[in-house]
Amino acid sequence: MCIFNLHICCSRPRRNAQGYNYAAQLCFMKDECFASCVGVSRSTFEDLMTRISEVTRDTSARRSQEICLRIRLLMTIIYLTSKKVYKDLHNLFGYCEANICRLVCRTINDINLLSTNAIKWPISPESTADEFYEVHQFPGVLGAIDAMHLVSRAPEKMHDEYRNSRGKYTIILLAICDAQKKFTYVSVGYPGTFTDQKCLESTDLGSNLDNIPNDYFPLDKYHLIGSENFQLRDGLMVPFKAHEVNNDQNLDFNERLLKTQSITPSTFVEMRSRFQTLNKLEMSIERVVEFTTACCILHNVCLDNNDHWAGPLITNEDATSLNHPEPEIVAAPASALAKRARLVDQMCQALDS
Incomplete structure (x- = not known):
């Protein structure tokens, strides 16, 4: 199901094959391996996907040209939960460091939209x-x-x-x-x-x-x-x-x-x-x-x-x-x-x- 959702949320999945493939690899992992690699459980991650999708549904422009939320969220949580820097994320997802910085900061802003209901x-x-x-x-x-x-x-x-x-x-x-x-x-x-x-x-x-x-x-x-x-x-x-x-x-x-x-x-x-x-x-x-x-x-x-x-x-x-x-x-x-x-x-x- 994760891979199917990945295709849906990425209108242009082959825009960056490395990032798409790494996200797909994580989706195929057992729950324990997923939590170890990402830093949160699969249920937590999917819950975040749902919550962020709901609060950003009407605010995101040009959705067809955006990098899908699943990849952005994976990238961001791995950055927050590990000692990895943007260069490490570049090696995993394939995006240049400047783009990774921009995507992580944007996803942080999306997460902060949840503050009223989360805290x-x-x-x-x-x-x-x-x-x-x-x-x-x-x-x-x-x-x-x-x-x-x-x-x-x-x-x-x-x-x-x-x-x-x-x-x-x-x-x-x-x-x-x-x-x-x-x-x-x-x-x-x-x-x-x-x-x-x-x-x-x-x-x-x-x-x-x-x-x-x-x-x-x-x-x-x-x-x-x-x-x-x-x-x-x-x-x-x-x-x-x-x-x-x-x-x-x-x-x-x-x-x-x-x-x-x-x-x-x-x-x-x-x-x-x-x-x-x-x-x-x-x-x-x-x-x-x-x-x-x-x-x-x-x-x-x-x-x-x-x-x-x-x-x-x-x-x-x-x-x-x-x-x-x-x-x-x-x-x-x-x-x-x-x-x-x-x-x-x-x-x-x-x-x-």
Whole structure:
């Protein structure tokens, strides 16, 4: 069926026989070999084909003269999931490197059209919180937030702003994950000198976190959770600072929160292990934003198809954020302090019952 579809989607299949033949070779492979060569399962790939075809059906001009989506998507995913460069793709597909670059970038844009449906805020706060509670019995969680630094080349402007505390040029991805390790919110493009808190404050979500309508984010019952790199707010619970951990209850609160919040750093590790291009993005800031967003979308589509990463994981040191600058000390709102105290009491009562 794959080969038949390949003929249909390529009105001029012999325009580049090498690219056509390699795509056909992949289609004939067993599922395990396909996943090994492409980096995603066959079901994930076919799902992507369907989704992208639907959103680009009315927007692509001169379809009869375009390289078919199947070849473009194969080319793009292989580029994202491997250490292959455009020269390697030229050897596989036969197109010149300039054309490959253009086709990959175009396909990345097509993938990003899926963002609205692929990365979604939880529909049911209650069921989302229940799933998180099953992890480490931390109540009321709608999402775990964290940030990741992506090493990139030096930007043309504002060099110092993008050089982090390790002296590397980085761009920051801020993300929220659910208990199934799916992204429910992503925002990428912040300079490497930004703290996690500053990244959050730069988003619409962060600036409105304590004023979200109850039907969307009921603050009396629910919240996000984050590490000590974020500031305590009604809508964002963070650990007690070291000098505040003066009893077993506060210590237990911290341990449960951080174990639950670790879902997002773990998701970063898995995403970077599958999409290896994220480990060294030799491209402009604009392209980093586009490629990183596409990888987040692809990660979610993989999970939709039970396509979990089973390969080797890169080390935590390489996958987590690079040395965070100390966040600015700001007094937490009294309402947030009171909410955290109630959570401590609630967790203690649950242990005693």
